Amino acid sequence: MVGSSLRSSGARFFSSANLEDLNPVDRVAKIFKDDAVELKEKLLGKRTWSEKKKIFPSHCDVLIVGGGVMGYSTAYWLADRCQGNLRIVLIEKDPTYQKCTSVLSVGGLRQQFSLRENIELSLASADFMRNIKRNLSVDESDPPDISFNPCGYLFLASEKGAHVLQENHALQTSLGAVVELLSPAKLKEKFPFINTDGIELGCHGLENEGWFDPWSLLNAFRRKAIALGVECINGTLKGFGYKAHSQINHLMLPPGQYQHAEKAIIELEDGSERSINFAKLVVAAGCNTGEIGAMLNLGQGQQGILGAPIPIEPRKRFVYVVHCPDAPGLAMPFIIDPSGAYVRREGFGGNYVCGKSPSPEDPEPTCDNMDVDYEFFENEVWPLIAHRVPAFENAKVKNAWAGFYDFNRFDENAFIGLHPAFHNIYVVAGFSGHGIQQSPAVGRAMMELIIDGEFVTIDLKRFGFQRYYDDEPLYESNIV
Ligand SMILES: Cc1cc2nc3c(=O)[nH]c(=O)nc-3n(C[C@H](O)[C@H](O)[C@H](O)COP(=O)(O)OP(=O)(O)OC[C@H]3O[C@@H](n4cnc5c(N)ncnc54)[C@H](O)[C@@H]3O)c2cc1C
Incomplete structure (x- = not known):
């Protein structure tokens, strides 16, 4: 799997040649050469700042789409758990955050929900926020204050x-x-x-x-994630590159039809396009998550599991x-x-x-x-x-x-889990009016799912996609 190995340094950069076009031997040689060049230039300090800005990572272990609270909380928990041994890249299209739901929220925190999962997520998140200085400080003289x-x-x-x-x-x-x-x-x-x-x-x-200040929480996650080595790119995810995997039989697809999404196409602020290969993708795109689903060909006229869109859309x-x-x-x-x-x-x-x-x-x-x-x-x-x-x-x-x-028109509750059409694409979205308060515990749950392969601290299996495909909505009675 491209880029899936744990890496010894969290801060490597590679040039953006299309690695997937190379044969495996050339690909390894290219990565090795890029690493060596990077190391040499780092040691000799030869690269100017403007040159460094042009460097775009060619691959990563985990690519996160969306720099709201869910994206940055997930990035923080992964980076904190793996301590530089995982290459994590986060992409955000709106660096001014003018439309980002996280900063436009009312910042309310409550335990008054009807579903066990929502109550447990908010209790755990309250505990995290109470200890936010210990959890998210980067500079002890300037601790986060929400x-x-x-x-x-x-x-x-x-x-x-x-x-x-x-x-x-x-x-x-x-x-x-x-x-x-x-x-x-x-x-x-x-x-x-x-x-x-x-x-x-x-x-x-x-x-x-x-209630708390939503921007301060987002910024605290962001600062800490970056300090732990997460690489952030200002750009817009535009589509995906696939690789056919005839040898993998997907239980819900006809034999030989599984396509593995392994490359994201990103449009940068200057209009240029780059691509990045990923081992795992986390879709944390808030109200735009349904659009990313369409880029993954979900609900675009295909049959079976690919026929259903991700039913998350904006509601003003x-x-x-x-x-x-x-x-x-x-x-x-x-x-x-x-x-x-x-x-x-x-x-x-x-x-x-x-x-x-x-x-x-x-x-x-x-x-x-x-x-x-x-x-x-x-x-x-x-x-x-x-x-x-x-x-x-x-x-x-x-x-x-x-x-x-980020409204889930299926049942107004979140999807937190692996999308069943893929073996490497996770979704964390659909929280309607209670996402910001749950972001600390949800980010931890995503980290557990990616690293441990299951929820460890809070069982969130009912928030997975199964309920959607089984047509069994899970209603929360205290949606505000
Ligand atoms: C008016 C209002 C009040 C609210 N009040 C509360 C409250 O009191 N308590 C509470 O807990 N919650 C509240 N919420 C809900 C909460 O704000 C959200 O559930 C939460 O912020 C969702 O975070 P997110 O990271 O999933 O999404 P977002 O914050 O929307 O972040 C998603 C990010 O993905 C980026 N993105 C999207 N598509 C792409 C792409 N193609 N490429 C790159 N980047 C992309 C977007 O630019 C965005 O920054 C409120 C929401 C609103 C609108």
Whole structure:
């Protein structure tokens, strides 16, 4: 397998000749020669910076597509585990991160989910973030700070949803989450500013919940991954090169038809195209993951396992920042109304962020721009939050932004695992509105899958593609 051997140095560079066009002997000779040239130039320090910038790795052990939290967390865990013995390359098309979901998120962390996996991922990630200085420091004098705001979520349920809240509470506490159920009377006692009309039950998080700065988390993973030897390239994945493997029989393909994707075609910022061979590929492209699936010919009119696309696509969501000096400030939990509208404090100056996903019967906003729909706030968000906390009747919008959920239209849950059509391509995407908080534990799970061949710490088998091919959706009831 090209590039699959563990390597003694994590920081080698090779020129970009097409290695796959060479016979095996010439290929080894070429790699050896490039290594020798690299070593010589490193020792003699002959290469200028502009020349170095032109160097593009010709092959790697693990190629990661996507430099959001999932890509960089996976890169960090792999590099930390293998300590320079694995060549890891990460490709990101948007170095300004203007559209990257990770930096446009609200940064909420909670344990209030309905699926065991989601609860365990968030508990483990909370623990990682609590120890972030120890885990991700590069320079001890400048440790990462993700500005964590401890503040419990308060999920509210009407009569219809109360039993779900109760069942979720039982599962969450059995797994170690510290959450309490509150009757309307108790809610009024604890949060007198909340209107409990139509509310049957509340569930409030007492530990490990709140929000943090998403950019700081992404940057901390990025800095640490780079310090551990991960090579980052600004470029856009455009397609793949394949090798026919007539000797490999894939159980779900006709004999002799398995094609092995082993080369990625990358368009660089200057418009030039380069290719890189990989042993393993991790698709961490967020809402663009379905597009990468199409590049892998999935869902492009073929039969059988190749016939199904990766059903992950962008869904635009708006976040509104409102100013409301009369609102409850520090006393206010992160409120999730039964309608799906949410509101939380932002800083200490009377500002709050709020939003809501569109109802299933409403049209989805188009995803070809980043424009904000202010009417959606007026008609769909403001009335709901002002009904629940009347102080918000005086809220004024100060700012707003749009971002894209990486939405799995099959069941709104993530795919974490090997794609069954390939022996070397992993997917980690489809987290809708709860990916950033789970990224520390998900990155570790990806590392385990790639290095150990199975999930070791948290069993995430149900998040694999099997459920999709078996048509057995796995629904999370607490999607916000
Ligand atoms: C408005 C909003 C609020 C949210 N609030 C929360 C919250 O409170 N809590 C929470 O946990 N989560 C929240 N989320 C969800 C969370 O932000 C995402 O689940 C998470 O950031 C996904 O990370 P990712 O790395 O998978 O994707 P991304 O951050 O989108 O990163 C994927 C990267 O892949 C790159 N890429 C794509 N295609 C290519 C290509 N062909 N070549 C090279 N690079 C490519 C993209 O440029 C992008 O940078 C929110 C999301 C939104 C939109």
